[in-house]
Amino acid sequence: MIHSLHTAAGEIKDNYRDPYWIRERVQERIASPVLKRMHGTGGISIPDADWDNLLVYDACRADMFESAIGTGEFDSYRRVTSKGSSSPDWLDRNFAGEACGDIVCVTANPWTARVAGDSFHELVDIWQDLQESGTASEDANLEERNLSTSVASTVSAEELSEAARDAAERYPDKRLLVHFFQPHAPCIGNPDGSLKSDEELDLSLHPGRPLQADAVDREAVWEAYCDNLRYVHTHGSRLAEELGGKTVFTADHGELLGEWLWPVPMRGYAHPRNLRHPALTEVPWATSATGGRRTIRAGTVTAHESDEDAVQNRLKELGYV
Numbered sequence: 001m002i003h004s005l006h007t008a009a010g011e012i013k014d015n016y017r018d019p020y021w022i023r024e025r026v027q028e029r030i031a032s033p034v035l036k037r038m039h040g041t042g043g044i045s046i047p048d049a050d051w052d053n054l055l056v057y058d059a060c061r062a063d064m065f066e067s068a069i070g071t072g073e074f075d076s077y078r079r080v081t082s083k084g085s086s087s088p089d090w091l092d093r094n095f096a097g098e099a100c101g102d103i104v105c106v107t108a109n110p111w112t113a114r115v116a117g118d119s120f121h122e123l124v125d126i127w128q129d130l131q132e133s134g135t136a137s138e139d140a141n142l143e144e145r146n147l148s149t150s151v152a153s154t155v156s157a158e159e160l161s162e163a164a165r166d167a168a169e170r171y172p173d174k175r176l177l178v179h180f181f182q183p184h185a186p187c188i189g190n191p192d193g194s195l196k197s198d199e200e201l202d203l204s205l206h207p208g209r210p211l212q213a214d215a216v217d218r219e220a221v222w223e224a225y226c227d228n229l230r231y232v233h234t235h236g237s238r239l240a241e242e243l244g245g246k247t248v249f250t251a252d253h254g255e256l257l258g259e260w261l262w263p264v265p266m267r268g269y270a271h272p273r274n275l276r277h278p279a280l281t282e283v284p285w286a287t288s289a290t291g292g293r294r295t296i297r298a299g300t301v302t303a304h305e306s307d308e309d310a311v312q313n314r315l316k317e318l319g320y321v
Helices: 001-015 019-039 063-070 089-096 110-116 126-133 157-170 216-243 307-317
Strands: 054-059 076-081 100-107 122-124 175-185 245-250 256-260 268-271 282-289
Touching: 001 122, 001 282, 054 216, 063 216, 063 282, 089 110, 100 110, 100 126, 100 157, 110 122, 110 307, 122 126, 122 157, 126 157, 157 175, 157 216, 216 245, 216 256, 216 282
Parallel strands: 054 175, 054 245, 100 122, 100 175
Antiparallel strands: 076 282, 245 282, 256 268
16 A cells, blocks of 8 residues: 555655646546546447458548548448447457457467467458568558658558468468557548548547647548548458458547546547447448358367567557567
């Protein structure tokens, strides 16, 4: 008890002048428990749901999907509740400790290896594979353009789609979970599926600290995210056609763009862990079927070997830790 009080006192002394630190503590200690009691912690179970291909658009709110993509092109559409308000929450509550031997996961999200590295028949950790081969972002030509670390560290939708096609060929009797990084910032894509030029990129269009500090306009962030969503969906919809079977387009979590965390009198930004707010937990569930269903066979799970230092560095580059 004395040690805990000493630690807390030291933390307050070091950070009491930092408004971001204060906000995070109020959000963690007050808003999170209150909203959890109001909205619960349940949600759709991804392993138990019916799909052949699950295309996950990172940080895609249901209302954003409906606005930017619409629902008319799908065989069915509904909103579902995600088990997570962030990628690590979603991975932990759906896959950690589970043996999903019928699923091959192709991911651009570095949290996957840390949270659920031994949960799948195979984990294709594309960002790490590209990094190890020395070709990270080569197709997108990001490294040569001297862009920021966060952009150069972002796996493009083209790169991930190519890895998913390869995985589908190698594992024709497995379900395929493809976790894109977009529309999550940085917003690198245009609605037609092309990448933004150096002149078009604006890294300030982020729902975290820039929006919280009023350095950017909410509508501008919303539009940038919508463009990034249209960008990834251009590639996701094409991939679904090629893969065949029953494809579900969904998200791991949504994004807060300054919504009030009622009844707590504060606004929320980005996607904090363990924060149960509808803007974070209401996600799309859009279904399309092409051709016949695949015959899925269960298999063993494989422990994915990852470099923990590399994972930590990657998360720092992307602004997570």
